Amino acid sequence: MQITYQRMLELRYDVDVFIAGGGPAGIAAAVAAARGGASVFLAESFGAFGGAGVSMLVPAFMQFGDGEHFLADGIGREVYDYIKDNSPERFRKYCPMSIPVETIKLCYDEMMKKSGALYMLFCSVCDVNTRGGRIENVICSAKGGMFAVRAKIYVDCTGDGDMCALSGAKFDMGDADGGVMASTLCGIWSGIDWTRVVHPDSRELERAFADKVFTNEDRHLPGMWRIADNTVSESGGIPNGIGGSNAGHIYGVDGTRADSLTDGIIKGRHQLLEYRRYYRDYLSGYEDAELVYSASYIGIRESRRVKCDYTLVLGDFLKQSDFPDEIGRYCYNIDIHSATNDSAGYDKFASEHAHYRYKKGESYGIPYRSLVVSGFENLLCAGRCISADRHMQSSIRVMPGCYITGQAAGAAAAIAAHSDSGTRAVDYGDLRQALVSLGAYLRNI
Numbered sequence: 001m002q003i004t005y006q007r008m009l010e011l012r013y014d015v016d017v018f019i020a021g022g023g024p025a026g027i028a029a030a031v032a033a034a035r036g037g038a039s040v041f042l043a044e045s046f047g048a049f050g051g052a053g054v055s056m057l058v059p060a061f062m063q064f065g066d067g068e069h070f071l072a073d074g075i076g077r078e079v080y081d082y083i084k085d086n087s088p089e090r091f092r093k094y095c096p097m098s099i100p101v102e103t104i105k106l107c108y109d110e111m112m113k114k115s116g117a118l119y120m121l122f123c124s125v126c127d128v129n130t131r132g133g134r135i136e137n138v139i140c141s142a143k144g145g146m147f148a149v150r151a152k153i154y155v156d157c158t159g160d161g162d163m164c165a166l167s168g169a170k171f172d173m174g175d176a177d178g179g180v181m182a183s184t185l186c187g188i189w190s191g192i193d194w195t196r197v198v199h200p201d202s203r204e205l206e207r208a209f210a211d212k213v214f215t216n217e218d219r220h221l222p223g224m225w226r227i228a229d230n231t232v233s234e235s236g237g238i239p240n241g242i243g244g245s246n247a248g249h250i251y252g253v254d255g256t257r258a259d260s261l262t263d264g265i266i267k268g269r270h271q272l273l274e275y276r277r278y279y280r281d282y283l284s285g286y287e288d289a290e291l292v293y294s295a296s297y298i299g300i301r302e303s304r305r306v307k308c309d310y311t312l313v314l315g316d317f318l319k320q321s322d323f324p325d326e327i328g329r330y331c332y333n334i335d336i337h338s339a340t341n342d343s344a345g346y347d348k349f350a351s352e353h354a355h356y357r358y359k360k361g362e363s364y365g366i367p368y369r370s371l372v373v374s375g376f377e378n379l380l381c382a383g384r385c386i387s388a389d390r391h392m393q394s395s396i397r398v399m400p401g402c403y404i405t406g407q408a409a410g411a412a413a414a415i416a417a418h419s420d421s422g423t424r425a426v427d428y429g430d431l432r433q434a435l436v437s438l439g440a441y442l443r444n445i
Contacts (some may be wrong), residue, residue: 009139011148013118015039016417017410018138018151020125023051026157026397027108028075028406029413030117032438033155036414041149043140045124047262049108051159053099053399057186057295059225059244060098062398067360074439076403077109082107090228098227098244100385101188102156103324125158128166134377135167153413153423154379157406160256161385169309169373173256175390179339181301182249184222185268187294189279192241194230197285204282213281214274219346220337222246222278224286237289245291246299247275251341255300275382301337301397308387309424317356317392323367325428327408328440330366330401336394349419356391365443366396368431371409377422382409389419404440410443411435 017033019026022044030042052058063073064080068355072080083096083103091100112119120142127139137150157222161171174180202219209217231427248271253264272294279286315321317334338345370387373379381387382405384397395401411434413428419425435442 009146010149011137011150012214013041013149015041015118015149015151017153017155017413018149019043019155019157019410020138020163021051021159022046022049022097022108022119022121022404023157023159023383023404024053025159025402026051026411027111028403029072029117029155029157029410030119031075031111032407032410033328034115034117034413035438036411036415036434038417040115041151042112042117042119043123043125043149044119044121046119048105049112050104050326054101054105055295055297056299057101057244057293058099058299059186059189059227059246060097062332062400064400066358066363069327069332069361069363069441071363071441072400072403073441074435075405075407076400077439078111079104079107079403079434080395090231093229094226098225100227109402124437125166128163130167133375135379138163138166152417153379154421155409155413156306156373156379156381156385157383157409159300159303160307161383162256162380164306164373164379164381164385165304167376167379168381169375171293171304172307173304174302175339180254180303181337181339181394182251182341183253183255183264183268183301184249184298184299185265185272185294186247187245187247187272188227188292189224189245189289190240190292191238191288191290192224192243193239193285193288194226194241194287195239197283199320200283208278208282212279216271218250218251218340218341220247220349243289245272245275248272249337249341250298251339252302253298255303261298268298269294302390302393304385305388306381306385307374307395308370308381309372309374310367310387312366312370312386312388312392312396314356314389314391316364318396320362323365324444325368326365326442327368327371327431327435328366328404329363329443330396330404331358332398332401334391334394336390339442366405366408368412368426368428371405371412377415377424380413380423382406407440408435408440411438
């Protein structure tokens with residue numbers, strides 16, 4: 001059964017650049033576009049900026065550089081330095097690779113305020129109106145009602161490619177059978193004695209399997225990240241080191257559907273109780289560990305990969321490709337978590353994860369064309385959903401990679417908006433100059 005629904009909506013914002021999503025890519029895009037002189041409105045569906053590192057409690061960044069160059073330079077470096085300089089003392093030793101959530105929330109708040117961009121939390125894109133290969137406006141749903149936003153250029157930083165999909169853009173998703181990487185519900189833990197923690201080997205996990213600790217015998221365990229060191233009072237007591245867990249896979253979650261996310265996060269909360277028993281009963285240093293808080297959103301590693309004018313492929317990783325329209329470079333290894341909980345899936349992950357990785361100083365280029373959405377004149381994407389095959393998506397999806405593509409999309413959007421031209425008319429010399437002014441790392445500058 002279907003119904004017809006129609007109503008008049010307020011055109012609340014009329015700006016140069018509209019950005020959907022306020023994770024690392026969206027923050028970088030908004031700040032870059034605003035610094036480029038564009039008027040910007042950003043819609044973020046959660047109650048804080050930050051995406052995976054905040055609302056999903058992913059406990060650690062991957063690398064910002066290749067060991068010789070700071071590849072996420074520019075806005076990424078500003079985030080890196082802010083966390084390093086402003087984290088509480090007991091967090092500072094492990095920053096910025098581990099994520100002190102409250103510090104990074106304040107970092108993003110301050111960056112957005114200073115940028116001059118307009119923004120709204122608790123606000124999502126729910127529909128898109130298009131005509132002739134152009135987006136005319138987007139419909140946003142927020143507390144208080146629905147409204148429209150019109151812009152010259154639109155940038156999808158939702159991670160899932162939601163705005164692109166609503167626009168009718170083409171995309172790929174998952175493997176040949178539609179299977180996507182397993183998801184994880186992350187959490188924050190206290191009561192850890194980091195002085196006694198040793199890196200576990202597979203024997204403890206196998207013992208726990210034999211003891212029927214887990215309903216889901218998952219051999220791929222990314223584990224626990226050290227977020228804050230022990231603090232013990234002068235009178236002694238239980239050490240209360242803090243950790244962030246990236247523990248347990250939840251299989252078959254479709255991050256583009258609320259019903260699937262609902263089922264996944266409920267499974268994840270029950271699964272975390274099993275990991276509580278595992279850490280406390282089988283691993284040294286965790287005997288008094290307690291789960292303080294599980295994330296309010298499940299950690300999605302893979303969903304839509306939007307079709308753009310160029311698709312990054314594994315060959316680009318292997319060749320360390322250079323591009324004439326390069327907007328940055330990145331270096332994280334290939335990291336495709338299995339879509340299925342079986343030995344074949346885990347063995348394939350382990351083999352690729354060990355084989356496809358770079359040495360110090362090695363990286364691959366990212367072309368601007370991988371952000372320019374096919375079939376549209378005024379639509380870009382950045383972050384996890386850019387145009388890439390599964391191998392390359394598994395590398396570029398992490399937060400430093402999102403800073404790189406986000407700031408490039410924002411800079412390009414500002415140039416296109418000022419010239420009243422489409423995204424393909426952006427002059428690469430102008431874009432390169434804008435990126436350099438933001439502090440971005442571009443080779444051979």
